[in-house]
Amino acid sequence: MWLRAVLGAILTAMGLGQLVSWPAMSDILAAYRIGPAVVLPWLAAVLILAELAGGLWLLTRPRSCALTPVWIYTGVAVTWAGLAVQAFARDLPVDNCGCFGRFLTQRLGWFVLVQDALLLIYAGVLLRATRKARARAAAATSAR
Template sequence: MILRIALGAVLAAMALGQLASFDAMPTILTTYGLTSGAASTALAVALISAEAVTAAWFLARPRSRAARPVWLYTGVAAVWAALAAQAFARGLVLDNCGCFGTYAAQPLRWYVLVEDALMLLYAWLLWRGPRRVRAAPLTIRASTAAQTQQETH
């Protein structure tokens, strides 16, 4: 639950920063060298929308185990990580990675890749969490059944 609230706050800040500087987002995304023009605008709209929806879900329903917001979060994390990794590998110089739009701008450096790796790790943790929670009731039922069986013998 704490992870969802923290990620919801980060995603909300990202979406708000990008939305507040929306005019600059297509240009920022174009600097990654994969999109330009309308494709960069579409990517900006998709990222901001996914970040906003996921942030709202994580903050409003942090205990929810619904898969849809986790899919959205995983998609956002994967896109930002792929953009950064390919740009870094190609030696592109970016003055602003764009995660928060023109606000809290940071250049693309190795530590941005670490941040993106952490975002992917958090996605993995979100996917792993529901399986562990679902398994617990079966374990409790099995141990209760075993205990009941031992008491009757």
């Protein structure tokens, strides 16, 4: 339960930081050199919406056994980790990882990669815990 609330708060903060930074998000994502400039606002919008939806769901319903917010969180974590790993492997100069938009800026380096790895580990823990909770709830329901 506490992991869902903490990760929900982090995801919501990321989404809010990026939403407030909307005019800069295309430039922030452009540093990753992942596609044409016309795609970047769409990627930013999808990330922001996913972060806010998943984060608020996890934050406001920490006892829920719903898998949807967990998969949203996992998708966001995989996206940011994928952006970071490919940019790091290509030795791209990313001055702001963009996780919180213009706020809490970090230069892409090992520390950001470790943070992304932790987010992926938490996604795995969250998926496992949610599946176990769902199985327990189903067993309790069928026992009645």
